[in-house]
Amino acid sequence: MQNVNHLEQLDRLSGLLATVSRDAAGTIRRVSVALLDVDPVGARAVLAEVKDRAATHRQIDELVPLTLVRQQPVASDLRLVLAGLRMNTELHRMDVLAGHIAKLVVARHPAQVVPPPVRPLIGAMAETTVRIADKSALCLATRDRIDALQLGLDDDELDVQYQRLFGILTDAWPYGVQAAIDVAMLGRYYERFADHAVNVARRVAYLVGGDLTRGVI
Amino acid sequence: MQNVNHLEQLDRLSGLLATVSRDAAGTIRRVSVALLDVDPVGARAVLAEVKDRAATHRQIDELVPLTLVRQQPVASDLRLVLAGLRMNTELHRMDVLAGHIAKLVVARHPAQVVPPPVRPLIGAMAETTVRIADKSALCLATRDRIDALQLGLDDDELDVQYQRLFGILTDAWPYGVQAAIDVAMLGRYYERFADHAVNVARRVAYLVGGDLTRGVI
Numbered sequence: 032m033q034n035v036n037h038l039e040q041l042d043r044l045s046g047l048l049a050t051v052s053r054d055a056a057g058t059i060r061r062v063s064v065a066l067l068d069v070d071p072v073g074a075r076a077v078l079a080e081v082k083d084r085a086a087t088h089r090q091i092d093e094l095v096p097l098t099l100v101r102q103q104p105v106a107s108d109l110r111l112v113l114a115g116l117r118m119n120t121e122l123h124r125m126d127v128l129a130g131h132i133a134k135l136v137v138a139r140h141p142a143q144v145v146p147p148p149v150r151p152l153i154g155a156m157a158e159t160t161v162r163i164a165d166k167s168a169l170c171l172a173t174r175d176r177i178d179a180l181q182l183g184l185d186d187d188e189l190d191v192q193y194q195r196l197f198g199i200l201t202d203a204w205p206y207g208v209q210a211a212i213d214v215a216m217l218g219r220y221y222e223r224f225a226d227h228a229v230n231v232a233r234r235v236a237y238l239v240g241g242d243l244t245r246g247v248i
Numbered sequence: 249m250q251n252v253n254h255l256e257q258l259d260r261l262s263g264l265l266a267t268v269s270r271d272a273a274g275t276i277r278r279v280s281v282a283l284l285d286v287d288p289v290g291a292r293a294v295l296a297e298v299k300d301r302a303a304t305h306r307q308i309d310e311l312v313p314l315t316l317v318r319q320q321p322v323a324s325d326l327r328l329v330l331a332g333l334r335m336n337t338e339l340h341r342m343d344v345l346a347g348h349i350a351k352l353v354v355a356r357h358p359a360q361v362v363p364p365p366v367r368p369l370i371g372a373m374a375e376t377t378v379r380i381a382d383k384s385a386l387c388l389a390t391r392d393r394i395d396a397l398q399l400g401l402d403d404d405e406l407d408v409q410y411q412r413l414f415g416i417l418t419d420a421w422p423y424g425v426q427a428a429i430d431v432a433m434l435g436r437y438y439e440r441f442a443d444h445a446v447n448v449a450r451r452v453a454y455l456v457g458g459d460l461t462r463g464v465i
Contacts (some may be wrong), residue, residue, distance in 0.1 A: 089299065096330055109317065117333065208421050
């Protein structure tokens with residue numbers, strides 16, 4: 032009976048993490064659509080869903096010490112629980128960053144945050160970030176270590192896009208300082224969101240016994 | 249004997265966290281001096297110390313599961329260990345953010361990152377952040393819950409300074425887009441650094457039994 036409960040609690044933790052991870056991927060997709068469509072209603076919906084999800088993040092936080100005390104897990108189960116605590120922090124930060132993008136859309140409306148010359152690049156950064164978030168959520172659901180490795184390549188692509196963005200902003204930019212700062216911050220939000228998603232996937236790799244944890248603090 | 253080891257491991261964890269926290273406060277002070285003095289040598293020294301400290305962060309990370317397995321702590325000891333894991337993540341991010349400031353100093357040299365009109369404000373933000381970092385480190389060393397509450401007020405002050413910074417940047421800024429983005433990013437690095445330091449102090453408050461954990465994920 033003790034063993035059955037043990038599995039149930041760990042399964043619950045894994046299930047909740049897989050859910051918030053899939054939801055975070057959906058959120059970054061929706062906020063990117065709201066950003067490029069200049070849609071404050073969509074942006075406000077994102078802020079609401081992020082706010083709602085904070086309750087699930089707290090639930091995961093509370094499940095961790097409970098599981099440790101009740102089950103005293105060791106070996107791979109203990110690693111799962113500890114990684115879960117930290118993945119939860121990363122997933123929460125992803126929500127906060129998506130919320131920053133949504134707030135920019137709302138604050139600048141009816142003006143657009145993304146002027147025409149950087150629209151294709153911001154669109155590409157959003158696509159790369161959504162792809163990273165989708166793969167990271169899949170890693171959590173399937174515990175597939177290979178996907179975790181491939182994610183590093185997607186993240187390199189995003190870094191290149193981020194650098195190109197600064198090139199455009201600092202070379203004869205005609206939209207003023209405010210727009211430049213907004214776009215630079217947008218770029219940073221996407222880049223940080225993706226970093227967290229990659230970290231989540233790396234923690235999955237750690238769970239399945241890889242040595243990809245180096246540098247992931 | 250078991251009990252003695254127990255205390256020793258928890259004390260070691262607390263000791264290491266207090267050390268990296270005090271060191272992070274020293275780092276943000278030194279990188280701020282390098283920034284305002286346009287000193288790439290000082291900035292490079294900061295990058296080196298941050299790199300060295302990563303080993304201690306890894307050591308803390310490894311100490312956590314070891315302590316859980318060997319001692320199976322409960323109640324306040326368990327909370328200390330779990331909070332320690334997450335404080336370590338925050339303290340590592342603080343180092344990374346200080347490193348971002350150092351890299352800006354190195355990248356722009358011999359030019360200055362901070363043009364004259366925002367020098368007093370960036371100096372004030374640096375001062376507020378150093379004060380927050382010092383208090384947060386003191387919270388960790390003394391487990392003083394009151395200090396954790398006072399930190400919220402310092403953080404509010406930093407938020408006001410951060411908003412004033414955007415006001416200056418977007419109102420007839422004569423230094424170009426590159427400098428504006430640099431200064432905006434600087435502001436964000438200080439603001440994020442301070443947020444992490446405040447979170448560390450809030451986790452200390454959680455350890456001493458307060459209910460300040462709400463919203464701290």
